[in-house]
Amino acid sequence: MSAVTREAVEACLRQFTDPHLDQDPVSAGCLREVDIQGGRVSVRLELGYAAGLFKNGWAQMLQMALENLDAVDSARVQVDCVIDSHQGQAQVPALQGVKNVIAVASGKGGVGKSTTAANLALALAREGARVGILDADIYGPSQGIMFGIAEGTRPLVKEQKWFVPLEAHGVQVMSMAFLTDDSTPMVWRGPMVSGALLQLITQTAWNELDYLVVDMPPGTGDIQLTLAQKVPVAGSVIVTTPQDLALLDARKGVEMFRKVHIPVLGVVENMAVHICSNCGHAEHLFGEGGGEKLAAQYGVELLASLPLSMAIRMQADDGKPTTVADPESQIAMIYQELARKVGARIAQAGKPSMPSIEISDD
Numbered sequence: 001m002s003a004v005t006r007e008a009v010e011a012c013l014r015q016f017t018d019p020h021l022d023q024d025p026v027s028a029g030c031l032r033e034v035d036i037q038g039g040r041v042s043v044r045l046e047l048g049y050a051a052g053l054f055k056n057g058w059a060q061m062l063q064m065a066l067e068n069l070d071a072v073d074s075a076r077v078q079v080d081c082v083i084d085s086h087q088g089q090a091q092v093p094a095l096q097g098v099k100n101v102i103a104v105a106s107g108k109g110g111v112g113k114s115t116t117a118a119n120l121a122l123a124l125a126r127e128g129a130r131v132g133i134l135d136a137d138i139y140g141p142s143q144g145i146m147f148g149i150a151e152g153t154r155p156l157v158k159e160q161k162w163f164v165p166l167e168a169h170g171v172q173v174m175s176m177a178f179l180t181d182d183s184t185p186m187v188w189r190g191p192m193v194s195g196a197l198l199q200l201i202t203q204t205a206w207n208e209l210d211y212l213v214v215d216m217p218p219g220t221g222d223i224q225l226t227l228a229q230k231v232p233v234a235g236s237v238i239v240t241t242p243q244d245l246a247l248l249d250a251r252k253g254v255e256m257f258r259k260v261h262i263p264v265l266g267v268v269e270n271m272a273v274h275i276c277s278n279c280g281h282a283e284h285l286f287g288e289g290g291g292e293k294l295a296a297q298y299g300v301e302l303l304a305s306l307p308l309s310m311a312i313r314m315q316a317d318d319g320k321p322t323t324v325a326d327p328e329s330q331i332a333m334i335y336q337e338l339a340r341k342v343g344a345r346i347a348q349a350g351k352p353s354m355p356s357i358e359i360s361d362d
């Protein structure tokens with residue numbers, strides 16, 4: 001029987017496509033170690049994104065494939081997630097305690113941007129990442145409610161300079177709403193808002209985050225542009241509904257991020273389909289394929305499509321977004337897939353800030 005070779009191991013792994021990277025693990029640069037001892041093969045892969053719910057199944061699948069190779073007696077595949085730091089704009093200083101900032105934006109209000117941001121943050125945490133969320137939606141802050149934080153809860157202040165973010169469902173949460181009360185007028189004009197938001201982002205003592213999700217104010221005006229220019233963003237996610245008008249607005253969002261050199265990771269189509277709670281029939285409320293059309297036109301990806309669902313609204317209103325309230329549901333699985341894809345796109349889009357060291361036995 002011929003001996004096992006590294007080439008044979010790589011060829012075997014190349015037959016499988018990582019569904020988040022859309023590449024086989026070898027071409028994607030995930031293969032870190034191959035150890036061959038007679039008929040025993042041991043392989044270590046590194047994913048640049050959080051994939052706690054995926055990696056064991058992935059390892060098992062690859063392990064079985066390797067064990068099917070002639071001359072292999074036993075195989076062991078280990079998959080590790082190692083999240084590096086990335087940012088789009090070269091000139092902007094990095095945020096202390098934050099590896100990657102994800103901006104969640106929409107061309108207009110009411111499309112479900114905040115709900116998507118909350119579920120994305122929670123889904124990233126469930127995949128094993130350290131996550132924070134910043135509610136920058138200053139005119140309609142809702143993250144406090146969605147994370148079940150009691151009204152009037154205030155963040156602690158450290159060294160008279162840093163806000164200590166609140167913590168809920170394992171995610172660090174910060175919002176302008178935690179610093180103001182009902183009597184504070186929220187009729188600030190653009191420059192004041194962007195100034196205050198920048199302060200909030202840079203003066204929060206984020207604790208070793210892999211990802212900070214920023215729930216951006218809706219629209220593409222000055223506030224959004226300032227944030228996009230001054231916060232070191234790894235990538236943006238545009239939330240849209242399938243109506244034509246919303247899609248037109250979403251285009252402006254894509255263009256704005258491109259102008260300031262922030263990678264647009266993709267589009268999330270929200271409230272796209274109504275699923276009848278009686279018969280399960282899926283109805284496309286505003287016509288089919290709008291998100292796909294936008295994605296194709298701008299060369300960005302349709303990352304996820306969420307149905308119009310009473311559960312999404314009620315669970316978020318109740319302080320436990322679907323990812324936490326019903327983690328095994330089909331909808332929660334869509335958010336998990338979204339989270340892994342967003343992480344994977346960030347890993348692919350930017351260059352790591354530090355060179356990664358490859359260890360192999362040949």
Ligand SMILES: Nc1ncnc2c1ncn2[C@@H]1O[C@H](COP(=O)(O)OP(=O)(O)OP(=O)(O)O)[C@@H](O)[C@H]1O
Nearest residue numbers: 109110111112113114115140218307308309312313
């Ligand atoms: N897929 C969905 N199905 C049903 N309801 C949803 C869905 N997504 C969001 N909603 C509900 O729609 C309303 C608006 O959502 P959300 O606040 O997330 O939007 P937004 O785009 O952030 O709006 P704004 O920026 O104006 O605050 C909320 O009541 C939310 O619960």
